[in-house]
Amino acid sequence: MNRASAPSTAAAQSLLDKYGRNGPRYTSYPPAPLWHERVGAAELAAQLGRLGAGTVAGGETRAADFDSDAELYVHIPFCARLCTFCGCHTFITTKQSPVDLFLATIEKEADGIARAAGRRLSIGGLHLGGGTPTHLTVEELARLLDSLEARFDFARCREKSLEVHPHVTSHAQIDLLAARGFDRVSLGVQDLTPEVQKAIHRFQTHEETAALVDHARSRGFRSINVDLIYGLPLQTLEGFARTVAQVVAMGVDRLAVYGYAHVPWLKRQQGSFREDTLPGPELRRELYLQAVAGLESAGYRSIGLDHFARPSDELFTAQHDGTLTRTFMGYTVRHAPALLGLGPSAIGEIGRLYAQNETGLEKWSAAVDQVGLAAQRGFELSEEDDLRRTVIRAVLCHLKVDAPLLGARFGVDFAAHFAPELERLREMAADGLLELSGGGSFALTECGRYLSRNVAMAFDAHLDDAPTRPQYSRTV
Numbered sequence: 001m002n003r004a005s006a007p008s009t010a011a012a013q014s015l016l017d018k019y020g021r022n023g024p025r026y027t028s029y030p031p032a033p034l035w036h037e038r039v040g041a042a043e044l045a046a047q048l049g050r051l052g053a054g055t056v057a058g059g060e061t062r063a064a065d066f067d068s069d070a071e072l073y074v075h076i077p078f079c080a081r082l083c084t085f086c087g088c089h090t091f092i093t094t095k096q097s098p099v100d101l102f103l104a105t106i107e108k109e110a111d112g113i114a115r116a117a118g119r120r121l122s123i124g125g126l127h128l129g130g131g132t133p134t135h136l137t138v139e140e141l142a143r144l145l146d147s148l149e150a151r152f153d154f155a156r157c158r159e160k161s162l163e164v165h166p167h168v169t170s171h172a173q174i175d176l177l178a179a180r181g182f183d184r185v186s187l188g189v190q191d192l193t194p195e196v197q198k199a200i201h202r203f204q205t206h207e208e209t210a211a212l213v214d215h216a217r218s219r220g221f222r223s224i225n226v227d228l229i230y231g232l233p234l235q236t237l238e239g240f241a242r243t244v245a246q247v248v249a250m251g252v253d254r255l256a257v258y259g260y261a262h263v264p265w266l267k268r269q270q271g272s273f274r275e276d277t278l279p280g281p282e283l284r285r286e287l288y289l290q291a292v293a294g295l296e297s298a299g300y301r302s303i304g305l306d307h308f309a310r311p312s313d314e315l316f317t318a319q320h321d322g323t324l325t326r327t328f329m330g331y332t333v334r335h336a337p338a339l340l341g342l343g344p345s346a347i348g349e350i351g352r353l354y355a356q357n358e359t360g361l362e363k364w365s366a367a368v369d370q371v372g373l374a375a376q377r378g379f380e381l382s383e384e385d386d387l388r389r390t391v392i393r394a395v396l397c398h399l400k401v402d403a404p405l406l407g408a409r410f411g412v413d414f415a416a417h418f419a420p421e422l423e424r425l426r427e428m429a430a431d432g433l434l435e436l437s438g439g440g441s442f443a444l445t446e447c448g449r450y451l452s453r454n455v456a457m458a459f460d461a462h463l464d465d466a467p468t469r470p471q472y473s474r475t476v
Contacts (some may be wrong), residue, residue, distance in 0.1 A: 010338040013430040015447065016429055017284055019454045020476040023463075025305065026230050026396055026453070028354055029389040030462040031472070033355060039378030044348065045116040046060025051338050052117030056351035069124030069156050069334045073329065074106065074160050075343035076128060077361065078135035078169065080098075084202040084269045085190070085232060089260060089345035089359050090131050098361055099136065103143055103341070105365040110151040122153045123466055126338055127329060134169040138176045140194045145180050158334075161182060166203040166212045174212070178219035185216050186256075190245055193239035196232055199277065206246050213250045215278035222234050223313065224252045230287040231260035233277035238247075240287050246296045251254055254309045255300065256330070257291050259284070259472035275430075285476055304452050307331055324397040331397065344374075350366070352381035384461070387412070392456045403440035405446040415453070416441035451475060 015240040024031040050056050054068065064349040077091040079098065083185050114120055118263045122272055126148070136144065148154075159185035162177065174185075191197065197268055213392060226430050228475035235378060247255065262278060279287060292302070300308040300317055307330070309315045318324040325335050328347050341348040344364035347356045355378035358364040367374035370445045381389065417423065429436050433448035434455060444452060453475040457463055 010066065011096075013285065013289070015433070016289075016450070016476045017281070018431070019433075019451050019475050020281065020285065021454070022472045023453050023457050023475045024460070024472050026264065026392050026456055027326065027330065028347070028349070028379075029381075029392050029393075029460070030465075032328075032354075032356070034462050034465055035282050035377045035379045036357065037377045037379055039340055039353070039371040039375070040130070041354055041375045043353060043366070043374055043378065043380065044350075047350045047355075048116035049115060049118060051350055052119050052121070056337050064302075068337060069122045070338040070340050071125045071127065071327075071332075071334065072123045072152060072340050072346075073127045073129060073342070073346060074133075074144070074148070075130065075341065075346040075357075076102070076133040076144075077131040077138060078102070079130070079132045080135065081201065082201055082269055083202040083409065084272050085202070085229065086269070087153040087263065087267050088131065091228060091344070091361050095339060099140060101362065104145065105368050106342055107147045107151070108372065109368045110148060112368060112451060113340060113342075114151055120151070120153050121340070122155070122158050125159040125332075126154070126157060126161070128161060129329070132165045132168055133162045134164050134173050137260065138170075138172050138315070139171065155238045161185065163188060164212070165202075165204070165244055166209040167202075169212055171212075171215050174216050174219055178216075178221065183221055184223040184225070185221050186227060187212065187252075189226050189230045189243070189247060189383045191232055191235060192243040195234045197237065199233040202292070210246075210250050213252060214215055217251075223254065224250075225248070225254040226252045227256045228256065229258050229260050229277055229292065230260070230291060231284045233273045235279055235283075235287060236399060237283075239287060239292055241290055241294060244291050248295070248300075249297045254307065254315060255295060257288065257306045259288065259476065261308070262349065262474050281336075281474075284474070289299060302449055303331060304399055304449055319397065319399075322398055326393050328399055332339060342373070352386055354378045354381075383410070386410075388415075388459050388461055391418075391459045395444070395456045395459070396452050399452065400443035407440075418459070421458050425455070427454060428458075 006320060015172055079090045082092050101348055106169050114217060157256055160182040162182060163186045190202060197203050208241050214467050216224055283394060295308045301311055303309055303315050303319055313332050315331055323333060325332055327339055327349060338350040339348055341357060345357055345359040355375035357374040358367050358376045364374045390406060403414035418440060425434060425442060428434055432445055433451055434442050434444045436442045444455060
């Protein structure tokens with residue numbers, strides 16, 4: 001695919017206005033707001049048993065070339081202070097006892113997974129998220145990693161990554177993680193403008209952020225990502241452009257430029273923002289387009305949605321090779337048969353099953369004590385859901401859909417099966433977002449990749465089931 005180019009003409013910008021609406025990011029399909037409590041620990045245990053026996057089924061786990069190593073995600077929920085923009089499941093504390101409870105319960109939950117699977121599972125990738133994983137001290141991080149290595153097989157682990165807040169991450173923690181095999185880190189930066197940081201209650205300087213990037217690189221981290229957010233209170237074009245330029249100068253490998261989702265009815269801390277401090281639709285769009293232009297001029301390439309990478313990065317290579325996929329953690333290069341979730345609110349994905357743990361620390365711990373697993377809601381996909389998930393992932397990851405290939409995989413006549421959806425795409429094709437070809441195949445244009453969520457939404461059979469009040473960010 002040719003290099004992407006940010007929409008710059010008045011006509012292209014009008015398309016962003018036309019299609020800008022609230023919609024899922026499709027880190028799962030169906031999206032998490034539609035999951036229910038009819039899926040819980042019993043269903044997760046049964047699917048873990050199938051995983052242990054090697055009989056998991058699903059659209060992306062049928063082919064023999066998908067390896068058998070699972071991904072392991074550990075949700076470390078702790079933060080010392082609350083960032084008011086945040087939509088994550090966090091536990092605000094400066095006390096020691098919650099951390100002690102967490103570390104003890106993680107060991108029990110890992111034991112519960114092994115019992116349900118009937119064996120010690122092989123892990124191909126380990127990911128620490130939060131919250132703030134580096135809320136744990138060097139000693140606590142070492143204990144956590146020791147407990148995981150005692151319960152899972154990491155002999156074939158290819159990647160270890162974590163998310164960090166630069167202001168609370170020490171060089172000693174980076175040293176420990178590097179020594180334990182971590183080679184990817186994602187820094188939550190959001191915006192380096194002091195006024196914006198004050199508004200969102202998140203403080204970090206340009207200097208300490210750059211110093212952490214340099215130190216991680218010196219310790220052998222091969223991939224460094226930075227998260228930015230547009231649409232935050234008090235953001236200006238000048239300030240956000242400066243942030244983008246500062247991050248580019250740090251030499252990071254990837255960036256994610258997210259649109260802020262303002263949902264104070266779900267996240268009460270967001271109610272601290274005055275509505276008139278939030279960028280309106282026009283400024284929000286301009287913040288995004290300016291960031292895209294700045295990244296492209298610096299040599300980064302659009303991966304799709306709001307991710308950008310250098311051409312040397314494996315995400316870029318995977319997209320062009322057709323091996324890129326998407327999970328609730330975002331884009332990844334591995335088609336694993338399972339993503340195992342440990343910790344409060346953690347999500348697991350095994351074949352056609354999604355399962356999310358209890359979100360509260362004490363409820364999660366109590367559930368693990370009682371049955372060994374803490375899943376309390378989720379979703380079991382039907383064959384039709386699995387097909388649609390695969391189509392949506394093709395749109396978001398490969399920016400095209402090969403109808404004969406997917407039709408053969410699922411045993412359907414793609415064009416006939418998706419006749420209403422393909423009819424809805426005709427308007428998008430007329431607007432220049434995609435090109436339709438025979439049999440139902442289509443490919444997004446360079447402008448269309450910036451509206452890939454809108455294209456994906458055409459195949460979402462559950463979209464009308466979403467709650468009345470928006471729970472998603474705008475597509476632009």
